Amino acid sequence: MTEINEDTVRAEARAWLEANWIADCGLVEWRLKLAESGWGVPHWPSRWYGRDLPVGLVPVVEEEFKRIGAIGVAKVGIRTLAAATILAHGTDLQKEKFLLRILTGEDIWCQLFSEPGSGSDVAGAVTRADFRGNQWVINGQKVWTTSAHKAHWGLLLARTDWDKPKHPGLSYFILDMKQPGVTVQPLRQMNGYASFNQVFFTDAKVEPEMLVSEVGNGWAVTTTTLMHERRGADALRSWAVASDKPGRIYDEERDEIRTTMEPYKWYPQRVGRIDLLLERARATGKSDDPVVRQEIAKVLSMSKAAEWTARRARTAQEQGRPQGPEGSLGKLASSLVARAAARVHTSLLGPDALLTGEDGPMNGLLAEILVSVPACSIAGGTDEIQRNIISERVLKMPRERTGDTDRPFKDVPRNTVG
Amino acid sequence: MTEINEDTVRAEARAWLEANWIADCGLVEWRLKLAESGWGVPHWPSRWYGRDLPVGLVPVVEEEFKRIGAIGVAKVGIRTLAAATILAHGTDLQKEKFLLRILTGEDIWCQLFSEPGSGSDVAGAVTRADFRGNQWVINGQKVWTTSAHKAHWGLLLARTDWDKPKHPGLSYFILDMKQPGVTVQPLRQMNGYASFNQVFFTDAKVEPEMLVSEVGNGWAVTTTTLMHERRGADALRSWAVASDKPGRIYDEERDEIRTTMEPYKWYPQRVGRIDLLLERARATGKSDDPVVRQEIAKVLSMSKAAEWTARRARTAQEQGRPQGPEGSLGKLASSLVARAAARVHTSLLGPDALLTGEDGPMNGLLAEILVSVPACSIAGGTDEIQRNIISERVLKMPRERTGDTDRPFKDVPRNTVG
Amino acid sequence: MKFSFSSEQEEFRSNLRRLLADRSSTKEVRRLMETDQGYERDGWAAINTALGLTAIRIPEAYGGYGLSLGDQCIVFEEMGRALLCAPYFATAVLAAGAIMNAGTEAEQQALLPGIAAGETTATLAWVEDNGRWEADGTMLTATAEGGGFVLNGHKTYVVDGHTADLIVVLARAQQGLSLFTVDGKAGGLTRRALKSMDPTRKFARLDFGGVKAQPLGAAGAAAAPFARTIIEAVVCLANEMVGGADRLREDALAYAMMRMQFGKAIASFQSMKHKQADMLLEVELAKSAAYYAAAALDEGDDDALAAAHLAKALASDAYTQTAIHAVQIHGGIGFTWDNDTHLWFKRAKSSEVLLGDAGYHRELMLQNWAA
């Protein structure tokens, strides 16, 4: 039993990879090997496809993967959140059933939290789960569900008790998406894409053993999922890029990434494409216009400072120091940057802002920015919610008195869905 | 008894003025004549120095005064609010005692509403009035009192019942400022001026007959005063200018205006002096700088639009039509304009913004803008209060649930004065 | 009437609002915006003739009512509210304006009655690929040929240019900047509808290959009447924009009043209340400016030009900002295609840049500022 430190881990990982990595191999086949060896998710418990490594050492292993060009376990999509949630709250049976196929990428997952009647207020869910006979029966509607039409399994938040207050009335289930009681409809957005779905449940079934944690503990489990989602959000850019190396396994990974990333095609436009500002200014001959220059400089400086602020937070995390306020600011900053960027793009476009598609500059990509940016200040918690979080959790200011947590949920005024 | 319309009123007023107006006359002497004739405040009841004219016809009379150059009754200062309040809620005895000397300008008045512990929240006053023996005894502190050091009388809002909720616990008094129990101290502001006072009451006395309306009805009376204050605010500019005509009575009026306006010297700087922007841009050689031009244009367009919006409101009023939302927006607009103007002045100043007094441009007047503008979004109701008013009264959005109106005021959490 | 409307005007407004609420529901808007034309002749004719909208500002001598720009701006404010899909701006302001400002009596007699009667749709083509809104961007040439003129070159961003029966064209003739009229079906004219970001307002690109054209006014004398036409269009557009902004604001307010979150109407959250107050302020200021600008042009005031540019600048900022707030207030639902908010959002964005954006008009405002 050698001591565990950066050097020993690096050596071990490198040795194993050099001994086992081959590009001419099936993606699933290779990932099974990773799962069995524990090198795919080394920070996971050794009992569950990991090696009990401290999280701090994971980057070391990843460096070795990068060095040799080895592919890792399936990381893209909701499946990562599913894995984290099941690891934290799932039963052994659930771990047995799901974790491996998550790592191999064979199963696709979706998240069933948001509802038409409760956007920012996830805990206000009214989709009901009633225990009838020997199983749970699900009725209601979810929305903003990415990849629901492809998913095998869904992470479902549903209300199991209407006499209890808002939060304790919720439970968390794993739902089989491929069953008659589940209908999936695409949801078209103002930018023309349909990256999300609406999911309707009519007497959909969930086996008792697919309840995660206990009945009434659904909110705790949900926060685990959401916490990992927030973390993952930053990662998005990094894990989205596929390798361009030749080889059977790389081809398979490219397919996987293409299909999984498909719904996210417009996400770069959503955050304002500040990377295009200077080049657009030159292209439109406005790069010497002092007014334009000021506006561009405002956007660039804000986004740079936001990037540095995020680095401060990550550094604190890595050094195991308590994270300062800078951690909670990223989401709000990015939506302010996106909005400002859209403004500058508009003034750079001039009359061209009237046009879209093939008639618009850059084949409509710039027009796409203008109609996608509004999502940035809404999706994943509106700016208003972010400000509430910052003021209440970071600045410790008094919580808003809301009338919905102290009484039976059935008595709480709520939207007649829509 | 001739019919009352614009023509008859104009004719009558003109005839009377031509018969009676003389510039070589004492100010008070002339105003006594006005009071007696009813032409000084023609819309007041004929029993009280007026002629029962409809308000709509007052401008006609004023035109005749202007035409012949006649001086009107004393209009500047808090005395106008006192008159309006006494007319609306006062007893005959109070009208007898005060109205005439208000019109002649012999008495100076001040308003005793705001307190250190309750700025935006005037109804949160904790200055107490206790009925002891045969009179009211006042103890407490008021603040932001203009001309308190000169005033003969004060409009006092005080708490007479601590077991009643916030508003019904208040009463309204007329207080003699020239008595031992009243101490007046100047209050210095961040811009160096001391235009306001703090007023301290230690067992100050108020005779029972100086109570306005009934005990517990103080808030209703206060709102009358505040309503007229808001109306008057627009007028400020207009009535501030003295005539430059020669003649004894004009001299006396010039003195009156000078002394009364003295505390308001810096008010033009408080609203940002947008009148100086273009001239300053030329003076600093920045009038061709496109960035500066955009910023100046933003300020000018906003203030013009605000001016036109106010005109819409006034026109509606004059035409006796229900006033639209545009009426409540002026205060908020002017503070946004002032703030933007201060920003532009700063960039026009450049390094000169470092200097003040005789070393600063325009003998420090520009520096005075920078340190006076912050008052604009606070005085007379903060921007936040204005937004509450607009959203609740104009847009009919739900009122903020506050914890201070439904229980005995003595149980309401409040500031330990300071 | 800079600060108020007469009771006749108010009555006209409410009749028009009722009519448009009935004929231009968002369901209808969605249907029309998916069509290539962007409107339907019959539907539009019915609305137009019901109140004689295209006739409003055309002199009575030519079959119109000879009313003021201020009156016409009421129409635009209401059309902006209802997001009406119709060639009204192109026909009754851009084209009719150019004809009234530049045309000889004979030309007006020939062209205006059809527009007034709603039989002719028309537009004005002046911008080219250089994207300049000013006349001096004009490269398209008019050359004398056999008594008449032929046009060669192109125009783009032409409002309703692919459907207009009659096209007024700004061109460079030997005598200088000149206006011409061209039949929409004239030979040598190729018209292509452009894919517009705002589907409720269509634009086209026109290519002129030796197209026969009739002069409008004296050759070389177009500069002034063209400028006048554009400034009138700027003011009309500003009024359309404040109408749209006010409608968006009202809808967002109504939604906030009924939408529950955390057990109470989101309208009861102070941040929402303050946002709505700010929206009201911005929209009301823009409305005051739009109203004032129209009246100032009618009355020929010295500050009319400055006011027109000021009005468009404020309208551009206010409409876009209101649209951003409106989507935000609706939350996720506001970002969906089925929710109507994005229809106005896109109209706001296209109106923001049409005839020049806020910065462009702020600069012009300052150039025309007295003192």
Added chain:
Amino acid sequence: MKFSFSSEQEEFRSNLRRLLADRSSTKEVRRLMETDQGYERDGWAAINTALGLTAIRIPEAYGGYGLSLGDQCIVFEEMGRALLCAPYFATAVLAAGAIMNAGTEAEQQALLPGIAAGETTATLAWVEDNGRWEADGTMLTATAEGGGFVLNGHKTYVVDGHTADLIVVLARAQQGLSLFTVDGKAGGLTRRALKSMDPTRKFARLDFGGVKAQPLGAAGAAAAPFARTIIEAVVCLANEMVGGADRLREDALAYAMMRMQFGKAIASFQSMKHKQADMLLEVELAKSAAYYAAAALDEGDDDALAAAHLAKALASDAYTQTAIHAVQIHGGIGFTWDNDTHLWFKRAKSSEVLLGDAGYHRELMLQNWAA
């Protein structure tokens, strides 16, 4: 150390913060700001020597600690928080920086130890009545005379110029832009304290009538070292500013937590909560930029110049905006002289324009932007 501070740095910071809390209470600040000098030699000497503040960045060879700009920026952030009234910026950055960047070894040996020991106060005089921050605004002339040089002309906006023992002067010599040192009491030098809007930072106007001056570095070679000195000063000032902004923000938050209105703490109103969240965001972004800029200069990164200008631009906006919010949050009380908020408000305004305002630095940032 772009994104974190070492534990030594954190410890140094907390020692300094404790020291300044003790020695630079607002009561003390108010006392000193009313004096003509703007500080007191003994008081400042005590603070300085306690932690060797002026010695921090001076090489050990010249009696300093040879620490980094990043270390010195910790001092500035804390001084900004405490609003310390002292000639530190003028002495340890403007003057010492110029000497370190331009001086020969002999000159540094002669001038730096006194500064490091806290015996000499100094400043840099470069701006003139034209108000230009750049070297090319320099009109003051240096002419060779009997082996030495004499200076003729004027300088203004000189930080602590009326009290400095030693004055580094930027001048035009026959060889071009050159730096000189002048004794504060030199003959022919007239110094006049200017009335500063921010009483906690004093400026002076200096008139040079044939003042004897010693060269600093080679004549005509001042451009580069001067530019380097200014960019270091820009970064130090940015750090001072974010310190002040953060202090203002914290105080305003604390006030909101205890101030009751309408029967509850004003901190419980959502508009207040959102305002505080926005303030935190703006200040934290500015802090990140100020920290990064210091480290980037220390590490000689390619983006060091852009980062420096970026940091000052953000600090200017953030400090002023925070000050405006802070007064607003305090309400009427925040507008009174007795409340401390206006002390930082005025420092914010003077810092906003000192060394150039936000727009000025945004433009320079873009000129130095890679790609």
